[in-house]
Amino acid sequence: MFLELTEEQKLIQETARNFARSVLEPLAPKLDREGDHPAFLANLKKLAELGFMGLNVQGEYGGSEAGVVAFSVAMTEIARACASTAVTVSVNNMVCEVIQAIGSQEQKEKYIPRICSGAYAAGSFALTETGAGSDPAGMTTTAVLDGDSWVLNGSKIFITSAPYAGVFVVWAVTDKEAPKGKGISCFLVEQGTPGLVIGKQEEKTGQHASATNELVFDNCRIPKDALMGKLNDGFRIAVAELGGGRIGIGSLALGIGLAAMDYATRYSTERVQFGQKISSFQATQWKIADSYTELEAARLLLMNAAFRKESGRPFAKEASMAKLFATEAANRACYNAVQMLGGYGYTADFPVERYARDVRITSIYEGTSEIQRVIIAREILKNIG
Amino acid sequence: MKILVCIKQVPDMESRFRPNGDKTWYDESDLAFRMNEYDEYAVEQAVQLKEQLGGEPEITVLSIGPERTVEAIKKALAMGGDRAVHIRDDRYYQKDPWQIASMIASYAKGEGFDLIFTGMQSQDRGSAQVGVIVAELLGIACATTLVGFSYDGGTITAKRELEGGIKGVAKLKLPALVTCQLGLNTPRYPTLPNIMKAKKKEIASLTPAELSGEAELTATAAIYPPAKKGGGLVLEGEIGIQVDRLMGILKEKTAVLR
Numbered sequence: 001m002f003l004e005l006t007e008e009q010k011l012i013q014e015t016a017r018n019f020a021r022s023v024l025e026p027l028a029p030k031l032d033r034e035g036d037h038p039a040f041l042a043n044l045k046k047l048a049e050l051g052f053m054g055l056n057v058q059g060e061y062g063g064s065e066a067g068v069v070a071f072s073v074a075m076t077e078i079a080r081a082c083a084s085t086a087v088t089v090s091v092n093n094m095v096c097e098v099i100q101a102i103g104s105q106e107q108k109e110k111y112i113p114r115i116c117s118g119a120y121a122a123g124s125f126a127l128t129e130t131g132a133g134s135d136p137a138g139m140t141t142t143a144v145l146d147g148d149s150w151v152l153n154g155s156k157i158f159i160t161s162a163p164y165a166g167v168f169v170v171w172a173v174t175d176k177e178a179p180k181g182k183g184i185s186c187f188l189v190e191q192g193t194p195g196l197v198i199g200k201q202e203e204k205t206g207q208h209a210s211a212t213n214e215l216v217f218d219n220c221r222i223p224k225d226a227l228m229g230k231l232n233d234g235f236r237i238a239v240a241e242l243g244g245g246r247i248g249i250g251s252l253a254l255g256i257g258l259a260a261m262d263y264a265t266r267y268s269t270e271r272v273q274f275g276q277k278i279s280s281f282q283a284t285q286w287k288i289a290d291s292y293t294e295l296e297a298a299r300l301l302l303m304n305a306a307f308r309k310e311s312g313r314p315f316a317k318e319a320s321m322a323k324l325f326a327t328e329a330a331n332r333a334c335y336n337a338v339q340m341l342g343g344y345g346y347t348a349d350f351p352v353e354r355y356a357r358d359v360r361i362t363s364i365y366e367g368t369s370e371i372q373r374v375i376i377a378r379e380i381l382k383n384i385g
Numbered sequence: 386m387k388i389l390v391c392i393k394q395v396p397d398m399e400s401r402f403r404p405n406g407d408k409t410w411y412d413e414s415d416l417a418f419r420m421n422e423y424d425e426y427a428v429e430q431a432v433q434l435k436e437q438l439g440g441e442p443e444i445t446v447l448s449i450g451p452e453r454t455v456e457a458i459k460k461a462l463a464m465g466g467d468r469a470v471h472i473r474d475d476r477y478y479q480k481d482p483w484q485i486a487s488m489i490a491s492y493a494k495g496e497g498f499d500l501i502f503t504g505m506q507s508q509d510r511g512s513a514q515v516g517v518i519v520a521e522l523l524g525i526a527c528a529t530t531l532v533g534f535s536y537d538g539g540t541i542t543a544k545r546e547l548e549g550g551i552k553g554v555a556k557l558k559l560p561a562l563v564t565c566q567l568g569l570n571t572p573r574y575p576t577l578p579n580i581m582k583a584k585k586k587e588i589a590s591l592t593p594a595e596l597s598g599e600a601e602l603t604a605t606a607a608i609y610p611p612a613k614k615g616g617g618l619v620l621e622g623e624i625g626i627q628v629d630r631l632m633g634i635l636k637e638k639t640a641v642l643r
Contacts, residue, residue: 007455007456007459008459008580008581008583008584010456011456011459011460011463011575011580012577012580014419014460015574015575015577015580019574049576050574050577051576051577051578051579051580052577055577059578059581064576064577064578064580064581065578065581066577066580066581070577
């Protein structure tokens with residue numbers, strides 16, 4: 001048993017932390033309140049140049065070959081400073097990994113280097129639909145082969161980075177007659193393809209700089225070879241790749257939770273009420289103790305899931321456990337942080353209200369807490385009887 | 386051209402320091418370590434010079450310290466160093482600047498370095514002596530506290546920071562040693578691919594015994610935290626009385642009202 005990061009992982013963590021503190025953190029409040037799209041994109045480009053868009057991607061495609069543990073610690077450090085940037089980095093990594101896992105040689109060589117280098121600000125993962133959220137196999141977007149092209153029709157919702165993504169990984173039904181989940185395929189659709197319409201941008205509670213849009217496919221015609229992986233095998237792929245994404249989102253949530261508790265804990269050693277620092281009250285101490293204990297447990301669950309994935313072992317259950325626990329612990333930590341700051345915690349003069357808004361989505365996107373429990377229970381029960 | 390960069394791994398300066406058991410160093414058991422800030426300027430300047438000269442110079446990174454020092458060495462390699470020498474020494478903190486410099490000079494003597502970069506000082510011990518002693522032992526030119534560096538045709542133009550905000554310019558012919566100060570450059574972030582590739586770069590391992598048996602010239606007698614300051618003086622009572630008392634204190638104990 002050796003619970004230490006390697007020297008490389010520590011250096012990646014240090015690089016992420018230094019970059020996040022000096023470049024991302026000063027901009028985060030402005031991105032949240034008024035937005036500064038050019039600055040947001042410029043920072044994504046810098047992160048790409050440092051190698052953060054393909055942490056678990058092979059060097060021949062422009063990746064860093066740093067592994068999943070390094071991905072997790074990097075996500076946490078980036079999210080401590082700016083959750084909007086972190087979610088974009090997490091999704092970019094997931095898109096690179098899904099293309100690496102199932103793309104043709106040509107697809108890998110064409111698209112992964114563009115995301116890793118920052119030539120594309122982002123890649124998008126287009127699975128969710130208005131009627132297919134926790135139940136993605138219920139999707140209705142279709143792809144029909146017509147001569148040398150696939151023709152896509154339908155719409156997607158809550159698509160991260162859609163306005164500035166260079167390429168979309170899109171799931172669509174290719175066999176309506178097949179049993180549920182057995183007739184879905186995966187496609188690569190480039191930004192600007194006629195018939196691909198970037199729809200309404202959602203007005204979200206938090207993570208404001210990260211755009212979340214509707215996508216509409218209106219007779220969107222893509223080449224026959226835009227199919228990725230095997231025909232009608234797409235749903236299995238989506239389920240497998242979401243496991244990796246869950247490690248990213250859990251790590252992101254951990255970063256927000258730590259940022260909130262670090263801020264609130266420092267505050268508690270300065271804020272005086274009843275003639276003493278509020279950190280001297282047991283009510284405050286219990287919040288500090290509970291939140292840090294939960295965040296540490298979250299970190300260990302994430303490390304375990306990441307290490308299993310990196311070692312090539314099954315990790316779906318562990319990734320779901322880590323995502324479930326980390327995002328809920330981070331939500332509780334942010335709640336406690338606001339409580340510790342009292343009324344000030346509810347104002348925009350202090351960063352904890354932003355953390356509290358940014359963290360809320362983490363127990364919803366990339367699979368809700370409820371779905372994580374379904375997965376965990378299924379993985380446990382399938383080995384019994 | 387052969388370049389040597391000497392680096393040290395020091396605790397993160399946000400750490401809370403406590404004296405160790407025999408009170409001659411700080412307790413290292415619960416600290417996070419990183420590369421000494423001034424040494425990052427040294428590495429960066431060496432890499433910039435290598436880039437200026439089209440990649441020709443070979444940069445060797447040297448560090449003295451225990452096993453954990455490898456992390457700082459790898460960072461220097463990821464930033465652009467070519468190879469490294471790790472002088473493995475668990476008792477490095479018991480050695481004075483003379484002994485540390487003697488080990489470095491002993492190694493460097495046979496290697497024929499044209500240019501040596503060091504930090505201006507370490508963030509923990511802060512003696513600012515190692516660089517200059519190495520230069521003296523090797524009998525080469527030396528300039529300290531660089532805030533500007535340029536190189537052309539065998540000559541270094543070094544902008545130095547002097548006392549009282551005054552700057553000076555020194556020109557040095559190679560071989561030479563320079564020590565680097567805050568403001569010289571902005572150290573690059575090592576890219577992730579370079580961090581991973583640094584794994585494959587050579588890190589030669591040496592022991593102190595192979596290099597120098599010099600005895601210490603200065604011994605650390607004690608390390609202790611500064612005495613806690615008093616809680617200050619709180620003036621109470623009517624505002625007029627408080628003002629009179631404050632005026633009295635300022636007149637008596639300071640020069641502000643004179």
